[in-house]
Amino acid sequence: MQTRGLKVTVIGGGSSYTPELVEGLIRAYPVMPVRELWLVDIEAGRFKLETVGALARRMIDRAGVAIAVHLAFDRQAAIQGADFVLTQLRVGLLDARARDERIPLRYHRIGQETTGAGGFAKALRTIPVIVDICRDIEALAPGATLINFTNPAGIVTEAVLKHSSVRAIGLCNLPIGTRMQIAKWQQVDVSQVEIEVVGLNHLHWVTKAWVDGLDVLPQLLAEMAAVERMQHDQRVVAQAADRGVGADTGRPQNIPDIEFNPEFLQTLGALPCAYHRYYYMPDVMLAEELEAAANGGTRAEVVKKIEAELFELYRDPNLDIKPPQLAQRGGAFYSEAAVNLMTSIVTDRGDIQTVNVRNGSTLPFLPADAAIEVNCVIDAKGARPVDITAPVSPHMRGLLQVVKAYEELTVEAAVRGDRAAAWQALTVHPLVQSSDVAQRLLTDILNENREFLPQFQ
Structure with a gap:
């Protein structure tokens, strides 16, 4: 790919955290100059766009x-000839999202944007739209790379x-945030830290953590105070659509600040991501x-309240930097993750990053065509998974297989x-676990999202 004249198209460009991406593109301009940045949204989002x-x-x-900035409601014109298409949209x-969070609570089930029944509802609305966008990419920009931030990111991918x-x-x-928190704990630059990630999006474990080539994960797990700080701080960015992160600590704000049992963490021999709270302590989280x-x-x-305040700030004609208040909404490490990925593809860098890709034979206990979240080599050809060095325990394997079955369905x-696949998907999910509750959840989700789910009509 040429390093000159890049065209980057962002679907969902009116998002409140787009300034984070713009800041990243500005910073990366010397090595990855973008000629055109197209921000695309729907008519209902005109004010924000x-x-x-x-x-x-x-x-x-x-x-x-x-960098020439173009605003568009015509998605096809924006996609035409693009080198990268970034999706960060929220259907509905x-x-x-508020419905996704409240419907499960009626039945005393976790209501969360990407996990459990809430994530399921979001996936039903989002997947048809993303697949339709892909039809435009196939026709108008067949050489483009789609980078999906839209949650639930693994299922959508x-x-x-x-x-x-x-x-x-x-x-x-989440992975880049974990690296930064390990660097903070070890008091080193993040460039000195590498991690091995095994699992699915929002359901992965860090199985190795190297600082200057030395695996420090055993030390991290042994130092329980450090583990507690990590899990407090690691609630770093939760999703493409909500990366609510505290300004000082890097903590995401969409997951309650409840610590894991430190003795249990030691039995794992691995560091679970922030979303494991929903699986390991569902009663407390509920x-x-x-x-x-x-x-x-x-x-x-x-x-909603945070965004209203942010857009008041954004309207100030004298504002020409990303405002610090954006940290309340999210965006921490968003531009680092996105821009690092694009730069490695453009420059054929061949470095290691943690992304969601096709499994192939990387995790042999999951289907070959499943999306997994693991370390990959990133170069001009895209992303290729690297071999996993740490053994995958029965505990990890079992949870991954169950959640992957839910994702496939x-x-x-x-x-x-x-509808049959939908009912089965909810029933098999560890945070629902009841065919009767799943049936009632599905009925409410379909009824209250009717305008966004024509495939079920």
């Missing part, structure tokens, strides 16, 4: 780089890999969600409008 677009232009003017906007010919890579900023929903509101309802349900 125009506000974010104006801020992006001011940021670029201030930096003195030659934050109102739909799997749908693209199974139902399109687009070169697609799923991306999450109680926290129920209390929040009854008092301060769900995360979606909190984010969810993709089938979303693409085909298959």
